Each structure stands twice: as structure tokens, then as C-alpha cells.
Amino acid sequence: xxxxxxxxxxGASAVAALGLGNLPAFAQAIPETLRIVVGFPPGxxxxxxxxxIGEKLRGVYATNIIIENxxxxxxxxxxxxxxxxxxxxxxxxxxPASMLTVYPHSYSKLPYSQADVAPISIGHAxxxxxxxxxxxxxxxxxLRQYVAWAKANPGKATVGNPGAGSMPHLLAGRFAQxxxxxxxxxxxxxxxxxxxxxxxxxxxxxxxxxxxxxxxHANGRARILATSAESLHLCPQCGHLPRAGF
Numbered sequence: 001x002x003x004x005x006x007x008x009x010x011g012a013s014a015v016a017a018l019g020l021g022n023l024p025a026f027a028q029a030i031p032e033t034l035r036i037v038v039g040f041p042p043g044x045x046x047x048x049x050x051x052x053i054g055e056k057l058r059g060v061y062a063t064n065i066i067i068e069n070x071x072x073x074x075x076x077x078x079x080x081x082x083x084x085x086x087x088x089x090x091x092x093x094x095x096p097a098s099m100l101t102v103y104p105h106s107y108s109k110l111p112y113s114q115a116d117v118a119p120i121s122i123g124h125a126x127x128x129x130x131x132x133x134x135x136x137x138x139x140x141x142x143l144r145q146y147v148a149w150a151k152a153n154p155g156k157a158t159v160g161n162p163g164a165g166s167m168p169h170l171l172a173g174r175f176a177q178x179x180x181x182x183x184x185x186x187x188x189x190x191x192x193x194x195x196x197x198x199x200x201x202x203x204x205x206x207x208x209x210x211x212x213x214x215x216x217h218a219n220g221r222a223r224i225l226a227t228s229a230e231s232l233h234l235c236p237q238c239g240h241l242p243r244a245g246f
Contacts, residue, residue: 031090034062038094039078040190041071044162045209047192049124050094062090071189074163075099076111083116094123098166106165127229128168129210130175131222133198136205143179143225146205150181157183160194160206171228172207198222 034057038050047069054065070078079099085091100114132140135156140149150157159176161169164187176183183205188194191208198206199221210229216222 033064035066035091037068037081039075041192043192044190045211080111083112126209129224129227131213132205135201147179158203159183160186160203162191162208168207
């Protein structure tokens with residue numbers, strides 16, 4: 001029976017990808033075209049990294065690389081697409097950890113299990129960010145101020161995430177619980193559709209991978225109030241962004 005060359009997550013804040021270091025061992029068995037499935041729309045952090053890795057694999061793992069975006073159900077459709085594929089090494093999955101490490105605990109039933117896929121390698125690790133947009137007053141620049149604003153404006157706080165039950169969703173929910181604020185959860189089919197909604201003021205805040213927001217924070221269109229990183233400097237203009245806490 002052939003082994004599936006399919007991707008699985010390693011760790012809650014990581015994204016699994018293709019086993020670059022192991023390619024020579026099985027390259028002869030791989031078809032000419034490799035399909036990399038991404039369970040989210042184009043434009044998000046996962047999609048961006050999948051495309052970068054696809055370029056690294058072109059000519060090494062396979063002659064042709066196809067990135068296939070299969071958004072829906074918070075990334076579940078992507079995993080299901082991989083499950084249904086032939087185990088011949090021609091289909092791989094690049095996906096956040098949540099779909100295989102968190103979802104089994106946040107969903108009562110899934111159309112797949114961890115036994116349906118085989119891990120290859122971690123693709124990248126990511127920190128998450130809590131971000132606000134123009135729907136929140138400009139003077140709100142940290143979590144304490146956001147909590148005070150949310151409590152003073154009951155019913156106005158809305159927080160987007162790239163998938164119901166995902167790690168960013170759970171982080172935002174835990175934050176609202178600790179802060180004792182009312183916050184309406186707004187799940188999207190990935191970060192790609194959610195970012196414009198925050199920038200346009202349709203939602204007040206969003207919890208998603210940090211990479212979604214660096215450019216928008218730098219140009220002032222969004223404000224990163226906190227990240228899950230210990231600390232970081234995005235650029236000289238941005239200054240220091242603290243780890244989540246208030």
C-alpha cells in the first residue's frame with residue numbers, strides 16, 4: 001500500500017508543509033505535477049507560504065506545481081480534499097495546525113481524522129495578532145483601552161477570525177472571557193476575506209496570524225494591539241508591540 005505524501009501540522013502555532021529535506025528519497029515516485037491544497041482563499045498567510053514553498057519545490061519535487069485553494073468550513077474542506085486524493089504523492093496539504101490539533105476538540109464531528117493524513121514537516125511557525133480598524137476610535141492603542149471602549153459601548157465589539165473553532169478564534173474568545181467584555185464572533189473562510197472587512201470598518205477587530213497585518217499596521221490602516229509573540233519590532237515607525245496582556 002502506498003504511503004500518502006500528505007501534510008499535517010506539528011504544534012498549535014505552526015503550519016505543516018512539505019518535507020523538503022526528504023525529497024531525494026522519494027522523488028522518483030512523484031508524478032510530474034504536484035497539487036498543493038490550501039483550505040483557505042488566496043490572500044492570507046497560509047496561502048502566501050504555500051505559494052512560496054511551491055516555488056521551492058518546482059523542478060525539485062515536481063516539474064509543475066499547482067496551488068489549489070479549497071476554502072470552506074474553517075479549513076475542513078482542504079483536509080477532506082487531501083483525504084479523498086490518491087496516495088501517490090501527487091497531492092499535498094499546507095494547513096494551519098488548528099484543523100488537526102484543535103478541531104477534534106472544538107467540533108463534535110469531523111469528516112476526517114488524524115489517521116487520514118501523514119505528516120511531512122513544519123512549514124512555518126506563526127504568531128497571532130489582535131487588531132483593530134477604523135471602527136474603533138483612534139485613541140484606542142492598547143488592550144486596556146480596547147477593553148474600556150468595549151465596556152463603554154456594549155454590543156459594538158465584533159471580532160473576526162479565519163475560521164470557527166480555529167486557534168485565533170479561541171484566543172479571541174479567551175481574551176473576551178478574561179476581560180469580561182461582550183464580543184460578537186465573526187468567522188470568515190480564512191484571513192483573506194476578513195482583512196478587508198476590518199479595514200473597511202465592517203468589524204471592529206480581528207484575531208488572525210500576525211503576517212496578515214504588518215503592512216496595514218505600518219501604513220496606519222490597522223492597529224495591532226497585541227501579539228502572541230514575546231515582543232517584536234515591526235519597523236522604526238511602528239515601535240514596540242507588547243505581548244498580549246492588559
